[in-house]
Amino acid sequence: AKSMPAEASLGGEFMAELTITASGCAANVVVRDTVPAGASYVRSEPAATVEGNELVWKIGNMDAGQTVKGKVWFKAEKEGTLVNCASVSADPRVCGATFVGKPALAIEKTGPETATLGSDVTYNIVVKNTGTAIARGVVVTDPVPTGMSHSSGKSELSFDVGDIAPGQSRPLAVTFKANQRGKVCNTATANSSNAGKVSDDACTVVMVPGLKVEKTGTKEQILGRNADYVITVSNTGDTTLNNVVVSDTAPAETSIVAAPGATLSGNRATWTIAELKPGAKVTQTLKLTSKVAGNHCNKVTASVGSLSDSAQACTLWKGIAAIL
Numbered sequence: 361a362k363s364m365p366a367e368a369s370l371g372g373e374f375m376a377e378l379t380i381t382a383s384g385c386a387a388n389v390v391v392r393d394t395v396p397a398g399a400s401y402v403r404s405e406p407a408a409t410v411e412g413n414e415l416v417w418k419i420g421n422m423d424a425g426q427t428v429k430g431k432v433w434f435k436a437e438k439e440g441t442l443v444n445c446a447s448v449s450a451d452p453r454v455c456g457a458t459f460v461g462k463p464a465l466a467i468e469k470t471g472p473e474t475a476t477l478g479s480d481v482t483y484n485i486v487v488k489n490t491g492t493a494i495a496r497g498v499v500v501t502d503p504v505p506t507g508m509s510h511s512s513g514k515s516e517l518s519f520d521v522g523d524i525a526p527g528q529s530r531p532l533a534v535t536f537k538a539n540q541r542g543k544v545c546n547t548a549t550a551n552s553s554n555a556g557k558v559s560d561d562a563c564t565v566v567m568v569p570g571l572k573v574e575k576t577g578t579k580e581q582i583l584g585r586n587a588d589y590v591i592t593v594s595n596t597g598d599t600t601l602n603n604v605v606v607s608d609t610a611p612a613e614t615s616i617v618a619a620p621g622a623t624l625s626g627n628r629a630t631w632t633i634a635e636l637k638p639g640a641k642v643t644q645t646l647k648l649t650s651k652v653a654g655n656h657c658n659k660v661t662a663s664v665g666s667l668s669d670s671a672q673a674c675t676l677w678k679g680i681a682a683i684l
Contacts, residue, residue, distance in 0.1 A: 398438035461493030463555035507540030570597030577673035
């Protein structure tokens with residue numbers, strides 16, 4: 361297409377604009393523009409080669425839909441109508457395209473940092489293709505780690521993921537049972553036919569909760585006097601215990617004189633330990649008296665959730681020999 365101003369002044373410059381659009385692939389594209397009679401060539405963008413009264417642009421190859429524009433300035437030398445014509449020549453060009461890409465596998469495995477012995481532990485696996493071509497024949501393998509077991513009884517799990525397109529991902533999940541105390545690491549591997557092999561692991565510390573109670577007290581005491589007892593509650597496990605209930609029931613032949621910090625109900629003293637961290641110990645004291653002779657044993661129980669432990673201390677209560 362060509363556009364020109366409707367009129368121009370004698371001796372003045374005017375501009376003609378060329379627009380070349382390829383309807384298909386073309387090669388050796390050449391544009392020729394004739395300088396109109398009655399005008400002289402001034403300049404052009406892009407610069408043209410001047411051959412006599414023709415301006416020539418050698419564009420070369422053009423793709424379908426590609427557009428090239430040019431501008432030419434002329435000077436009006438004579439009055440009258442100036443006609444400016446351009447021609448385009450090209451050779452047919454047949455094109456084909458092939459995209460060359462590269463697949464790139466990535467794998468990420470996540471799981472809980474801690475778990476309780478005997479509980480189920482679930483790990484999440486995400487396999488991604490971060491490349492520019494399809495990752496083919498992807499298979500994920502996940503050996504069951506030492507210290508854990510799978511419901512299938514297998515020692516290694518395998519997942520046939522198939523092909524993964526660029527930018528896509530495939531999520532997987534595996535669940536094991538924690539059978540051993542300590543740190544357990546689980547590694548998953550993704551392999552493919554054209555993108556190599558990648559691995560990632562996740563580690564979990566398997567913890568064991570533990571609770572122990574001990575009790576010591578006066579071995580022998582005279583009737584009517586007081587016997588003192590010390591109760592020690594210990595967290596022997598790896599987890600923090602909350603709201604541990606300590607309950608001490610005094611023998612029927614005795615009565616409670618004092619139980620600092622406890623809630624009393626008849627012959628029962630109850631303490632609640634809000635928080636007991638791993639390795640921590642809490643001590644409670646109890647004071648009893650008795651008017652009945654004999655060996656009376658005092659039992660204490662500490663419990664939280666499914667954990668429970670008991671201990672007892674016995675006191676031999678004696679009378680005083682006297683002569684009337």
